[in-house]
Amino acid sequence: MSDARPIGVFDSGVGGLTVVRALSEKLPHENIVYFGDTARVPYGPKSPQVVREYALDDTNILLNHDVKLIVVACNTVSAVALDVVQKQARVPVVGVIEPGALAAVKRSKSKRIGIIGTVGTIKSNAYGTALKRLDADVEHFSHPCPLFVPLAEEGWMDHRATELIAKEYLFPLTQHKIDTLILGCTHYPILKDVISRVTHQTLQLIDSGEATAEVVAQLLDSEGIRNLSTMNARLQFFVSDVPHKFAEIGERFLGRTLGRIQRVSFASSHD
Numbered sequence: 001m002s003d004a005r006p007i008g009v010f011d012s013g014v015g016g017l018t019v020v021r022a023l024s025e026k027l028p029h030e031n032i033v034y035f036g037d038t039a040r041v042p043y044g045p046k047s048p049q050v051v052r053e054y055a056l057d058d059t060n061i062l063l064n065h066d067v068k069l070i071v072v073a074c075n076t077v078s079a080v081a082l083d084v085v086q087k088q089a090r091v092p093v094v095g096v097i098e099p100g101a102l103a104a105v106k107r108s109k110s111k112r113i114g115i116i117g118t119v120g121t122i123k124s125n126a127y128g129t130a131l132k133r134l135d136a137d138v139e140h141f142s143h144p145c146p147l148f149v150p151l152a153e154e155g156w157m158d159h160r161a162t163e164l165i166a167k168e169y170l171f172p173l174t175q176h177k178i179d180t181l182i183l184g185c186t187h188y189p190i191l192k193d194v195i196s197r198v199t200h201q202t203l204q205l206i207d208s209g210e211a212t213a214e215v216v217a218q219l220l221d222s223e224g225i226r227n228l229s230t231m232n233a234r235l236q237f238f239v240s241d242v243p244h245k246f247a248e249i250g251e252r253f254l255g256r257t258l259g260r261i262q263r264v265s266f267a268s269s270h271d
């Protein structure tokens, strides 16, 4: 049996396109519907209560597209509102926290793991809880890196300012002698090179998006809902606003041009 229904992916904005990129590399024949809540981004500094309300709206938009599975690409939503999405969706839901934590536990030798993310993600300690559940001997250390989000969107991957900020954020973590660092935010894979550079290439960087794509592939098989077609997949992009430079920034995050970007409003999300 083949299931051509799309995988639904949502995020607070453009960042989740790094997760779409990982998904379409791993699963090139799966159709994808993406929703980015660009009108209300960022979610990172917002209270858990508001993020939970937004997550519900985002889920409903995807459900209107008859998705077969939902990927919560946003780390902040995965950290504080995964249960809300699971309760609302009638389909399997995958967040980015568990897959990222699992990949880190598998890769770390010293069992000393660092976590970086938005203020909301770090405050929730969702990664720390997941790591401990997987291996009680793991020690974890975390630091919020909110300025990485605008720097990645600005395209300042090689800028001196980014390097200085990265040093400031990451130095305290390296003092804890971690060997693995979880990039717990959609935007951070864009800054992989500078993060490696300032930590002197000593850390294994865990891209939660890539780890999530692995879990999604396994789930499609175990649920028997893989698309067996060998046709090129259809990627559709929906946003709650089309802000300036969205296509340009999106292209950097996705690794290719997005094509048509459609705006939807929450009131009439049946486009």
Ligand code: DGL
Pocket: 011, 012, 013, 015, 016, 041, 042, 043, 044, 045, 073, 074, 075, 076, 077, 118, 121, 149, 184, 185, 186, 187
């Ligand atoms: N997508 C968010 C995350 O992964 C980062 C941007 C935001 O703060 O909304 O946590």
